[in-house]
Amino acid sequence: MKSKLFSCVDSKFRLQSIGSRRQAIAMNALARILCTGIALGLSFSAPLAAERAQAELPVIELRINDVMLQTEVAATAQQRYMGLSYREQLGRNEGMLFVFDTEQSVIFTMRNTLIPLSIAFLSKDLVINEIHQMNVGPGQRFPSKQKAQFALEVNQGWFTENKIKRGDRIELQSALPMQ
16 A cells, blocks of 8 residues: 655656655654764763853953963862863953962873963962963863962963063952852
């Protein structure tokens, strides 16, 4: 028996069946599988896109020696985890200040980071303990050699360009935002 679900018009404008009932059932099943696959694909891509976007963070101004720096503040675990991931650029005098509850050993990576960075690990008194250059690439780890309560990421070479070194102290120009 021929199915009338899938039909086309022949040259004489009469409806003509395209296949058997089995073919029609198979085509319907295939269409449903494809639609389900597309729907699942879309549902998984939304969280991935959301993961890429760091929510807008509070911005404060820092002074190091005579240099002013606009920094986003990453104070929660989620904000610190995302950091500067997926950023394609960072302004000349911009950075991100990572705030931890207490002084501790910390490790940073370049996971999903698209731009080369420099990082300074800071004591609870905002004194620079060490500075590292971080190149783009997976699998790299940058541990603090001393306990740090803060870390400051900027464009690679920024500390050198501004003659900022170990032992320099950062001054907050406003209070740190509450978590």
